Amino acid sequence: MNTRSLKFQLIGWYAGLLFGLFGLLGVSTYWALRTSLAGSLKENQLRRARQIGQLLREEVQRQDEGGVGREVQARYAPDLNDRFIRIARWDGGLVYLSPSPKSQSFDPTALPPPRWSEAQWSEEVEAAREVPLLGGRRMLLAGHAVKMPGENLYLVEVGAPMDEVQADLRHWLVFLLAMLPIVAAIALGGGYVLVKRALAPVDRISCSAERISSHNLSERLPVPHTGDELERLSVALNHMIERLDAAFQHSRRFVADASHELRTPLTIVRGELESFVTNAQLKAEWRERLGSALEEVDRLASIVEGLFAISRLDAGEAASEWVPFDLAQLAASTADQMGLLAEDKKIQVTCTGSTGMWVEGDRARLKQVVVNLLDNAIKYTPEGGTVSLKVEAENGQAILEVADNGPGIPPEALPRVFERFFRVDKARSREQGGAGLGLSIVKSICAAHHGRVEVSSEPGRGSRFRVELPRVRPSASHDPGKNEP
Amino acid sequence: MAVTHMRLLLVEDEKKVADFVARGLREERFVVDVAYDGAVGWEMASRRQYDVIILDLMLPGIHGTELLRRLHQQGSTAAVLVLTARDSINDKVETFEAGADDYLTKPFAFAELLMRVRALLRRPPTNRAHVLRVADLEVDRLTQQVRRTGKRIELTLKEFALLEYLVAHAGEVLSRTMIVEHVWDKSFENLTNIVDVYVRHVRAKVDDPFPTKLIHTVRGAGYSVSEDKEP
Numbered sequence: 001m002n003t004r005s006l007k008f009q010l011i012g013w014y015a016g017l018l019f020g021l022f023g024l025l026g027v028s029t030y031w032a033l034r035t036s037l038a039g040s041l042k043e044n045q046l047r048r049a050r051q052i053g054q055l056l057r058e059e060v061q062r063q064d065e066g067g068v069g070r071e072v073q074a075r076y077a078p079d080l081n082d083r084f085i086r087i088a089r090w091d092g093g094l095v096y097l098s099p100s101p102k103s104q105s106f107d108p109t110a111l112p113p114p115r116w117s118e119a120q121w122s123e124e125v126e127a128a129r130e131v132p133l134l135g136g137r138r139m140l141l142a143g144h145a146v147k148m149p150g151e152n153l154y155l156v157e158v159g160a161p162m163d164e165v166q167a168d169l170r171h172w173l174v175f176l177l178a179m180l181p182i183v184a185a186i187a188l189g190g191g192y193v194l195v196k197r198a199l200a201p202v203d204r205i206s207c208s209a210e211r212i213s214s215h216n217l218s219e220r221l222p223v224p225h226t227g228d229e230l231e232r233l234s235v236a237l238n239h240m241i242e243r244l245d246a247a248f249q250h251s252r253r254f255v256a257d258a259s260h261e262l263r264t265p266l267t268i269v270r271g272e273l274e275s276f277v278t279n280a281q282l283k284a285e286w287r288e289r290l291g292s293a294l295e296e297v298d299r300l301a302s303i304v305e306g307l308f309a310i311s312r313l314d315a316g317e318a319a320s321e322w323v324p325f326d327l328a329q330l331a332a333s334t335a336d337q338m339g340l341l342a343e344d345k346k347i348q349v350t351c352t353g354s355t356g357m358w359v360e361g362d363r364a365r366l367k368q369v370v371v372n373l374l375d376n377a378i379k380y381t382p383e384g385g386t387v388s389l390k391v392e393a394e395n396g397q398a399i400l401e402v403a404d405n406g407p408g409i410p411p412e413a414l415p416r417v418f419e420r421f422f423r424v425d426k427a428r429s430r431e432q433g434g435a436g437l438g439l440s441i442v443k444s445i446c447a448a449h450h451g452r453v454e455v456s457s458e459p460g461r462g463s464r465f466r467v468e469l470p471r472v473r474p475s476a477s478h479d480p481g482k483n484e485p
Numbered sequence: 486m487a488v489t490h491m492r493l494l495l496v497e498d499e500k501k502v503a504d505f506v507a508r509g510l511r512e513e514r515f516v517v518d519v520a521y522d523g524a525v526g527w528e529m530a531s532r533r534q535y536d537v538i539i540l541d542l543m544l545p546g547i548h549g550t551e552l553l554r555r556l557h558q559q560g561s562t563a564a565v566l567v568l569t570a571r572d573s574i575n576d577k578v579e580t581f582e583a584g585a586d587d588y589l590t591k592p593f594a595f596a597e598l599l600m601r602v603r604a605l606l607r608r609p610p611t612n613r614a615h616v617l618r619v620a621d622l623e624v625d626r627l628t629q630q631v632r633r634t635g636k637r638i639e640l641t642l643k644e645f646a647l648l649e650y651l652v653a654h655a656g657e658v659l660s661r662t663m664i665v666e667h668v669w670d671k672s673f674e675n676l677t678n679i680v681d682v683y684v685r686h687v688r689a690k691v692d693d694p695f696p697t698k699l700i701h702t703v704r705g706a707g708y709s710v711s712e713d714k715e716p
Contacts, residue, residue, distance in 0.1 A: 260570050263590075263591040264591060267570075270592050270595075271509070273705065274509075274595050275505060275595070277658075278658050278703060290705065291705030291706065292704065292705060293705065294705025295705045334672075337643070338676075340641075340682055341678070341679055344685075371673055
């Protein structure tokens with residue numbers, strides 16, 4: 001999964017937020033529970049300390065300080081109830097200390113000494129603190145200061161282990177932890193479903209936008225009539241495509257108009273020059289020069305012709321015919337017709353592939369594809385090289401491949417070879433007299449036939465042009481013998 | 486060239502195009518009338534019987550297609566060769582439906598215009614004979630055999646087609662485009678170097694072994710076959 005996708009991020013945020021809320025809830029309930037449990041425990045202990053304080057006051061007034069220990073032991077039996085009771089005097093004397101509890105859950109003598117600071121010199125001060133016991137257990141110690149006449153100060157401390165509180169809190173924590181995976185599942189699952197639902201139209205929009213290229217700019221994106229931001233997005237995108245379409249059409253029309261307008265002056269220049277090159281009254285040298293000018297007129301004418309053809313193809317103008325025919329047969333016969341061009345450079349052209357590779361379209365145009373690709377391969381392959389032409393089926397497509405073992409195309413030039421007027425080796429190509437439109441025409445013809453052309457090359461080892469066209473069923477009415485245009 | 490007294494009407498608003506076409510046709514001994522707009526062209530065409538009307542489509546006055554329709558309605562027997570800068574398929578179909586006999590896209594080679602005019606006159610300039618002769622070269626169309634000074638020369642099918650085309654139009658200059666379209670087809674129109682390669686091969690067999698050269702290169706125009714040194 002793409003971690004930078006909006007989907008991933010939204011799910012992450014959603015789940016994170018839900019998790020955070022759950023955590024916050026967990027922590028706050030934990031604290032509330034703890035405060036409430038510890039609070040009630042503290043309240044109990046303080047009440048007891050107060051009662052003992054009252055007892056102490058009575059006993060001291062009766063001048064029987066030691067009697068309070070017996071009284072406490074008798075009334076509260078701290079060793080049986082797992083309680084800690086300590087009565088201390090300000091001058092350091094210990095009035096009473098409860099014996100070790102039966103359960104041996106703590107040692108009364110090991111507990112920290114009384115904390116007088118809590119008692120202060122005031123009349124009746126109450127304070128509670130928590131002290132650690134062995135094994136991570138804690139004890140809540142509630143202190144009650146008793147001030148007697150004669151500056152005598154006593155501190156009554158009552159303690160109870162917090163085991164129950166701790167157990168309750170532990171239970172709550174276990175419950176929270178047990179809920180964690182469930183909350184996680186709900187957060188992630190719910191987030192996924194929500195985000196998917198919300199983003200499904202975005203996926204559809206990007207899929208449709210992906211399909212639209214310069215060749216089908218007349219198509220538009222589907223607009224969901226939901227009244228939401230996505231509807232606005234698709235409408236906005238459609239407006240943008242419309243403007244792009246207009247710009248493309250404008251440039252195509254310009255090229256078509258320009259090449260159209262150039263024809264008449266070209267006709268005149270050619271006509272005037274032609275009458276001279278065949279005029280025997282002129283000196284041979286003059287005829288030669290005029291002939292050279294005429295050659296350039298021809299080149300200009302072929303550029304104009306090429307540009308016009310490309311703009312028409314790109315504008316999707318109807319082909320002159322649309323018939324099913326065998327691509328393999330067309331390729332083989334074209335290769336045969338061009339054999340001498342290759343032979344002249346001692347290049348071996350091999351033609352392989354099975355027949356019956358039916359495609360549909362304009363035969364003359366598709367033949368031009370084969371001609372241009374073969375011409376290109378022969379032109380750029382050094383003497384003694386090989387050019388192979390292959391026609392085969394692949395995934396319901398008819399594939400035509402022209403490969404050579406020439407010098408190849410440098411990687412930086414590769415993406416540009418189908419551009420108009422692009423030449424890999426400018427000096428050499430001009431010498432060969434090409435207009436630099438052959439491959440652009442190939443690309444436009446392929447696109448007009450709902451196919452495409454690709455190039456791959458290994459510098460020093462050769463280039464490979466691959467044309468993909470949709471395969472069709474051969475029509476029974478069509479005579480295969482008439483394939484050759 | 487013994488083509489005489491054929492009357493042609495040229496309707497073309499581009500004066501310079503009209504001028505060189507008319508001049509070239511007159512040199513070929515045609516009688517040529519020129520109209521620079523559609524209305525004048527229509528007037529001339531309805532007043533007089535022409536053998537061939539060469540018609541530009543984009544005309545001021547009356548549009549070329551409209552003129553074609555009127556000629557058709559009038560029952561004109563003139564063959565019509567349409568000249569146009571447009572060559573989209575729809576235009577072509579429309580033009581033929583309106584009654585044109587042939588179609589030529591600008592910029593054209595004059596030689597091609599001439600050849601089409603002759604074809605329309607049902608007077609093919611080519612020799613219908615089975616055996617064509619130029620000097621000591623013989624091209625037998627039936628047996629597809631070529632001889633020079635009586636000696637047999639072996640040519641491939643394409644080489645023969647090329648030589649036959651040149652010899653049949655002996656004395657004329659044929660452009661590479663015309664040769665490509667005749668010997669191969671229109672898909673090869675940008676591949677004019679194939680013509681040069683084939684001409685070289687044909688020359689190697691037909692001309693090189695003999696002192697008199699028959700195949701001539703006319704720079705910028707194309708090739709011609711003739712007995713004279715200069716075409």
